[in-house]
Amino acid sequence: xxxxxxxxxxxxxxxxxxxxxxxxxxxxxxxxxxxxxxxxxxxxxxxxxxxxxxxxxxxxxxxxxxxxxxxxxxxxxxxxxxxxxxxxxxxxxxxxxx
Amino acid sequence: xxxxxxxxxxxxxxxxxxxxxxxxxxxxxxxxxxxxxxxxxxxxxxxxxxxxxxxxxxxxxxxxxxxxxxxxxxxxxxxxxxxxxxxxxxxxxxxxxxxxxxxxxxxxxxxxxxxxxxxxxxxxxxxxxxxxxxxxx
Numbered sequence: 001x002x003x004x005x006x007x008x009x010x011x012x013x014x015x016x017x018x019x020x021x022x023x024x025x026x027x028x029x030x031x032x033x034x035x036x037x038x039x040x041x042x043x044x045x046x047x048x049x050x051x052x053x054x055x056x057x058x059x060x061x062x063x064x065x066x067x068x069x070x071x072x073x074x075x076x077x078x079x080x081x082x083x084x085x086x087x088x089x090x091x092x093x094x095x096x097x098x
Numbered sequence: 099x100x101x102x103x104x105x106x107x108x109x110x111x112x113x114x115x116x117x118x119x120x121x122x123x124x125x126x127x128x129x130x131x132x133x134x135x136x137x138x139x140x141x142x143x144x145x146x147x148x149x150x151x152x153x154x155x156x157x158x159x160x161x162x163x164x165x166x167x168x169x170x171x172x173x174x175x176x177x178x179x180x181x182x183x184x185x186x187x188x189x190x191x192x193x194x195x196x197x198x199x200x201x202x203x204x205x206x207x208x209x210x211x212x213x214x215x216x217x218x219x220x221x222x223x224x225x226x227x228x229x230x231x232x233x234x235x
Contacts, residue, residue, distance in 0.1 A: 002170065005109050005177040011102060012184040018191065025199075035229045041202075041209035048198035051191050 022052035099189045106185055110178035117171035124164035131157035 029045045134153035139146045207214070213230060217223065223231060 002174045002177060005113070005174045005181070008102065008106050008109060009177050009181040009184075012106070012181045012188070015099070015102070016184050016188050018188075018195075021195070025195075036226075037206075038209045041206045044198045044201035044205050047201075048195040051194035051198060 018052040022049050025049050025052065099185065099192060103182075103185050103189060106178055106181045110175060110182070113171045113174035113178060117168055117175065120164050120167035120171060124161060124168065127157050127160035127164055131161060133157075 025045060025048050029042060029049065032042050032045065033039075131154065134150060134157050137146070137150040137153060139150055210230060213223070213227075217231060
């Protein structure tokens with residue numbers, strides 16, 4: 001009877017893994033930095049990465065205690081840990097070109 | 099995300115409605131059980147003992163069924179609440195990220211406004227600055 005609700009929960013957990021999005025934006029940021037873009041021009045890119053790479057802490061799910069529940073949230077790699085391993089090293093911006 | 103949030107809200111509403119219906123059915127079944135226990139039986143049984151036993155069994159089964167439905171609905175409500183605890187902050191984070199990304203062109207335009215004006219007027223950037231025109235860095 002609870003299959004539909006579990007599907008929604010699983011989907012929400014998948015969407016909550018925003019590490020891949022954060023990594024994509026990080027790659028753009030790295031490219032911009034490598035090209036020497038003025039850091040002031042990419043402040044918002046950093047803000048976007050911050051928003052994507054900040055999963056809210058969640059309490060243990062009720063599903064974890066249920067006999068037939070799906071795996072509890074937070075048991076896999078977090079977005080943060082994923083991004084830490086996937087984030088390319090960026091060299092600092094070379095400053096303004098103006 | 100909005101669609102998922104709506105689906106979770108609807109699923110939680112359905113589960114709560116199911117729980118209320120099951121609770122109502124449980125109360126009815128308990129009344130039926132009390133009525134079944136109160137059924138009179140005769141010393142000269144004309145099937146009354148069997149009817150009473152059947153009524154008690156039926157009411158007992160109805161109670162068990164309603165209790166199971168309540169447990170199921172309660173579990174579904176819990177899953178929906180867990181899901182909402184994921185979806186709500188995630189929606190806020192994605193909105194914040196989207197807003198920040200939408201700000202990027204404005205920031206670029208603001209920081210490089212003078213350079214863009216210079217290029218639009220036919221100016222030529224020095225070699226190291228030509229990436230801003232799309233040239234490889």
